[in-house]
Each structure stands twice: as structure tokens, then as C-alpha cells.
Amino acid sequence: GENVEQHPSTLSVQEGDSAVIKCTYSDSASNYFPWYKQELGKRPQLIIDIRSNVGEKKDQRIAVTLNKTAKHFSLHITETQPEDSAVYFCAASSGGSQGNLIFGKGTKLSVKP
Amino acid sequence: EAEVAQSPRYKITEKSQAVAFWCDPISGHATLYWYRQILGQGPELLVQFQDESVVDDSQLPKDRFSAERLKGVDSTLKIQPAELGDSAMYLCASGLGFGNEQFFGPGTRLTVL
Numbered sequence: 001g002e003n004v005e006q007h008p009s010t011l012s013v014q015e016g017d018s019a020v021i022k023c024t025y026s027d028s029a030s031n032y033f034p035w036y037k038q039e040l041g042k043r044p045q046l047i048i049d050i051r052s053n054v055g056e057k058k059d060q061r062i063a064v065t066l067n068k069t070a071k072h073f074s075l076h077i078t079e080t081q082p083e084d085s086a087v088y089f090c091a092a093s094s095g096g097s098q099g100n101l102i103f104g105k106g107t108k109l110s111v112k113p
Numbered sequence: 114e115a116e117v118a119q120s121p122r123y124k125i126t127e128k129s130q131a132v133a134f135w136c137d138p139i140s141g142h143a144t145l146y147w148y149r150q151i152l153g154q155g156p157e158l159l160v161q162f163q164d165e166s167v168v169d170d171s172q173l174p175k176d177r178f179s180a181e182r183l184k185g186v187d188s189t190l191k192i193q194p195a196e197l198g199d200s201a202m203y204l205c206a207s208g209l210g211f212g213n214e215q216f217f218g219p220g221t222r223l224t225v226l
Binding site for chain 1: 117146153154155156157158161169204211212214215216217218219220
């Protein structure tokens with residue numbers, strides 16, 4: 001089955017710097033890769049997603065890149081702000097017909113003012 | 114904006130007792146998911162419904178866990194008997210199916226004493 005590895009587990013940056021979180025997946029049949037942000041005590045919320053027919057997607061300060069050959073995808077946050085502080089989860093769809101999501105273990109991002 | 118509702122938000126129980134969690138998905142979402150999230154880890158799928166049918170329960174500990182979505186709308190997840198290792202956040206999510214955003218509820222924090 002699908003396995004998703006996420007690094008780093010914690011990341012601390014200064015406000016205004018960039019942050020990069022990386023994930024690898026094992027199932028070459030995976031074709032949907034969402035990123036979720038979970039603030040302390042709150043529900044996970046989708047911030048960006050990418051499908052396997054696209055190599056990069058941007059939304060304001062957030063971008064995701066996908067390398068299908070290497071089976072890895074990354075989240076890039078530019079000009080970080082204190083409100084970006086949260087736990088970020090990557091996920092990959094399983095290769096089965098239902099395409100269930102397999103989540104990484106999360107990255108705790110801290111943005112210091 | 115429509116949101117997924119869950120209740121209760123917190124539940125404390127003793128081991129060997131029965132507990133039940135309720136989820137009301139966003140109207141029109143045929144797909145409903147129950148996840149378990151252990152502190153410091155990503156959500157793990159327990160069961161997926163398409164309308165009233167279970168389409169994936171491969172990770173559901175069926176000796177003690179059960180889930181139903183009788184009318185294809187709201188859903189109940191039950192644990193009987195609860196064990197210490199069941200302490201976790203139980204998240205419900207709904208969506209339009211594979212490759213579409215999953216919208217998470219606020220979760221039920223279960224503590225088993």
C-alpha cells in the first residue's frame with residue numbers, strides 16, 4: 001500500500017523567510033496530492049492540492065511542486081508570517097479505486113516575529 | 114459557509130465502556146470519512162462511505178469498532194468496548210469523492226481512562 005514520508009517534523013523560521021516541507025510517496029499510481037494546515041485545536045483545512053498531470057501550482061504565497069519520477073512533492077511558503085504557524089500535513093491518494101488519502105506525520109512550523 | 118458537524122467535542126470514558134460519535138457532513142457530500150488522529154501524527158482512515166455503503170473499512174478494528182450511515186447522510190462511529198489505546202482525536206470528513214477536497218469536522222477528543 002501507499003506510504004508517505006514527511007520531513008522535517010519541526011521547522012522554525014524567521015518572519016519573512018521561506019519554508020519548505022518535503023514529502024515522498026511509494027505508490028506510483030497515486031495521482032492526487034493535497035496539503036492540509038491544522039492550527040492548534042482546530043480542524044485540518046486544505047491549503048493547496050496538485051494532481052499528477054501538473055508539475056507545479058501556486059496560490060499567492062504558497063506553492064506545491066511534484067516530481068512524479070522521483071515520487072516526491074514539496075510545499076513552499078514564501079514571506080512567512082506568524083499566522084502561518086501550524087502543523088502541515090501532506091497526503092497522497094492510494095492507488096486503489098477509491099483513492100483514499102494517506103497522510104504524512106506532519107510538520108510543525110513555527111514562524112518567529 | 115457550510116461545515117461538517119461532530120458531537121460530542123470531548124468524551125472521557127473508562128475502559129470497557131461503549132462510546133459513540135456522531136457526524137453530520139456538508140449537505141450534498143456523498144462521501145464521508147472517519148479518521149483517527151493520534152497526537153503528533155497524521156489522520157489515519159478508519160472507514161469510508163459512499164452514500165450509505167461502506168467502500169473501505171480495511172483499517173477499522175471490526176472486533177470493537179462499528180460505523181453506519183443508514184440514510185446516506187449523517188453517520189455514527191461506535192467503539193465497544195473502549196481500550197486505553199483508543200485515546201485519540203476522531204475526525205469526520207466529507208467530500209464529493211476521489212480527487213476532491215475533503216472537508217474536516219472539528220473532531221471528537223476521546224480519552225479512555
